[in-house]
Amino acid sequence: MNREQAKALVEKYNRGLATKEEKVWLENWYLQKSAYLFLEDHEIDFNKIEAELKSRIFNYAGLEVQIQQTKHRSLWLRIAAAAALLGIVSGLYFYHQHTTVKKIQQSELVQDVAPGGNKAILTLANGKTITLSDAKTGVIIDASSLKYNDNTAIIPNTGPLAQASGSDLLSPHAVAMSLQTPRGGTYQLRLVDGTKVWLNADSKLEFASNFGENRQRIIKLNGEAYFEVVKDKHHPFIVRSGVQEVEVLGTHFNVNAYTDEKAIKTTLLEGSVRLHTTGQGTTANRVLKPGEQATFAGNKISVAQADTESVMGWKEGLFIFHDADVPTVMRQLSRWYDIEVEYSGAIPKDLFTGGISRESNLSTVLKMLELIKIKTKIVQTETGRKLIVNP
Template identity: 35%
Template sequence: MQEERINELIAAYLEGRCTPEEKGLIEGHFIRYLDNSSYRPSVSQLETSFKRTYNNIVEEIKKEPVKQQTTKRLYLKWIGYAAAVFFTIGLSTFLSIHFKGNTLNQSAKQVSVEPPIGPGQERATLTLSNGKEIVLDRRSKGEVLADQGLEIIKGNDGQLVYKVIDGQVSAIGENTLSTNKGETYAVVLLDGTKVWLNASSSLTYNTAFFKEGKRSVKLKGEGYFEVAKDKHRPFIVEVNQTVVKVFGTHFNIHAYEDESVMKATLLEGSIGMSKGTESSLLSPGEEASVRKNSTKITVKKSINLSEAIAWKNGYFQFDNADVQSVMRQLARWYDINVVYQGEIPTVKFKGKIQRNLDLSYILEYLKNDIHYERNGNTIIIKP
């Protein structure tokens, strides 16, 4: 690509005139340079290194064909580093974090001197039917347990995988996979169903449920399901006195104890939700919700699916979320306590941020719109 065209492209980006393809090209090259570094420089160091980074990106873009087909929206991995660079050249809207329709200020600020609070990790506890607990992050990849025709393996991708040995399973009992605050994990059940657990969640299942007429599990917290198809044996999820019935589909269930509403969001296939005498059937792109003290099921159509499964894909994503909703998510993922003093701020948030950042970087953006203090692992929200 000619240098004159590159300059025109960058100018169009800064003025908001880029096509999605052009926008993806610019952002992709910035992320390529920023995302590969574990180095987090100070603002003064950023100012001296910006020109070099900019020139490197220009050289990379020169190698691209004139028509770039990249359409995927990219977001920052290291916000503390990247936001300062983007702010320097006027790209502060890149994170798309808004409140009341206005973009948050994204100036790089001095990070708190408190010890950093890192993001959650792949970690969980497996509780066997005999009460034995196995902490999974302490185990290397390979066999976790083999007994009575059943093998449990920690796979290469870190997932827990159940397998049958020699075609026979004599061990029948409930296992529970649970995550604490700041933990996430995934499991592949005997029928091939995959379940991802968010922080502060648990999944209870019979080790040989495939031998019964139905496949049944119990969920607490939040889980994303990719259910193996089996038209003869429906898959049942029991959660908060509510039953979700499926045959083979992808869906997310959000059902934390500290949330007033349980939500089931369908991405593929179909699911049925029932509570008491009420029931509803969902189609892809729909979300069913029910309040704790009610049996009424409300179905929303054409929802933002990416927001519902952002956690599974490594993001926080907010769409007009209030302060309490945002802080509940942060509390679960960073294992912190949140205390409110006085009137709770009414500001709303919209945006998408990666979950692999230290808490301090997230709080720096919120600080422009809410007042808070940090005392160890407690965040105090003030009017």
């Protein structure tokens, strides 16, 4: 495809007229040509592309990039804009700080790895477990039944499992339940009070079948989840993650409490929350305002303005990175693709800004990483697949 044909196809996409096959073809063409793609400003309105990008991926992937002023800057920004546009189709785009543009040999992939999906296990108070349907997206807990969020039944109306779960839910007392996603899994949950929870990969939420007459609505989280809490000023909603507690009356917020992360991060999008921590004889309390993020590490809480695009990308089906280092990127990919990551030498010190669709196969992600000089390969081991990152 020559430059005029590329220009015409990109413009066709901008007008929403490209077919599915043309979008896929355009993606493949870009991955091959992106290392030396150059389009003059008069050929394509990049401001329009920028606007299209922001609206089409839920305003979570802007094109504002800080790159060192070099003779390559203008060229790279054009490439980045085109990459971002095609990222809507292919599922990814990356910006690399201090980048010079070169063609890079692709890594040999032993095999591809499919993205994660809707996977979770619901555990009842009696210890019975239910593997939830991967064709559904969420589960609803109410006082008398278990059902998916399309109102179809999770369990049959008769039989031992139905009788056991029914007795649990009909109990006037709050009984413990849990929802757990594996690596490569995500699921939604609506609690008995109407609160909505989105659970990220490799996470566990412990909650009560009903809150009964309890003064507080207490749940426990290990991993990451986004909450839209139903307001009830008489019954505060408490999220416990280790020694941290988040107390709310009704609000929207995200908690990242993975054990392999250095800190617990709580990000407030709407409303107000109070953080309370106790550990090693110390106590800390902070109140967050919308747009703020609290970081709890070393028994201390620090508060700063949140990068809400990066924080909320996973809920919208995206990885979003702003100045993220390689280990941060790899930890997220490891959880979603359920693959072990190993560094064969020194860990690259590159910082990345960009986005990756969580619906992309791992090979697509690795191809783009190659364009920014991160070489990888997938190997099969006795315990599973491993992603080797080379310096």
